[in-house]
Amino acid sequence: MTSTTEHGSAGIRAVAERTGLSVDTLRWYEREGLLPRVERGPDGRRRYDDAALGFLRLVQALRRGGMPVAEVRAFVRMSAEGAASHGRRMSLLERQRAAIRRQQARLAEDLLTVEEKIAHYQDLIDRGLDCGGEPVDEATAALQRRRC
């Protein structure tokens, strides 16, 4: 039996594979207070249970949404304070929700920008033209069609 699963908790390697974070990063997150202290097995090794994995999922959502490490840490500290910080935690998450939505909007624009450019190149290649709209010679046209 490997570290993949042992009575419902996962070893650090398995978690790294599932999350896309590196083993070093997982340990570093913990040291830096982005995760509450992870429980250990009898051999002193980290065992991530469902609660830890769920928390990690939230941390990843925050980080990917562009929240700096320091702010995630602040959130985690609040989590340790118990019920009294619920309102503040919720505010922070609401700000993050707004940030994610802004990012989505920008990303959608960026996608359009890139797609437009792709269509433009496709058109030039199809018609054998250069960027100035002049026809290119056959040798160049062949190169033009050559993908990377």
Place this chain on the structure above:
Amino acid sequence: MTSTTEHGSAGIRAVAERTGLSVDTLRWYEREGLLPRVERGPDGRRRYDDAALGFLRLVQALRRGGMPVAEVRAFVRMSAEGAASHGRRMSLLERQRAAIRRQQARLAEDLLTVEEKIAHYQDLIDRGLDCGGEPVDEATAALQRRRC
């Protein structure tokens, strides 16, 4: 007449404001080859015309989509090669399109994760419960409702 507009080209400050990049970053992008050489006015200052602004827009789309500076530079170098690199440039953009779409998918998941958590806190606050599902005392409930 400020630098905002002068026969259809913009000064560096105006461009910085429009793009959200800093003046230093704009100059640095150029030095690092993320932008083709920007034209200068008679006083030696940068003047960004529509072509430059369009290019900059694409560069921003690539960067925000997570493309590293080195790869953007490679794209810009290809652009200088003319029509022969159209195919390769298109491939690069297609890879970027895929990257943006992956990012969109992840971001949508992250949004869900955050929204779920917000709803969870809202529920605990509404019902005056702590994380373990136990009722909290009135003093704590008041704190709980307190936003940041």
Place this chain on the structure above:
DNA sequence: GCTTGCGCTGGAGTCCACTCCAGCGGTTAG
């Protein structure tokens, strides 16, 4: 009993993408 493989800790090192000068020049306002 060895060796191989994983994981642990604490600390140092690296990489990327900017960001910040110092020292200079041209233009505009008082």
Place this chain on the structure above:
DNA sequence: CTAACCGCTGGAGTGGACTCCAGCGCAAGC
């Protein structure tokens, strides 16, 4: 004329987020 602004260049410095050891322990396989 002088001062206040911009912007220019080349180079140095910074901050954030990892990433990479060295040196150790434990458990399994040969």
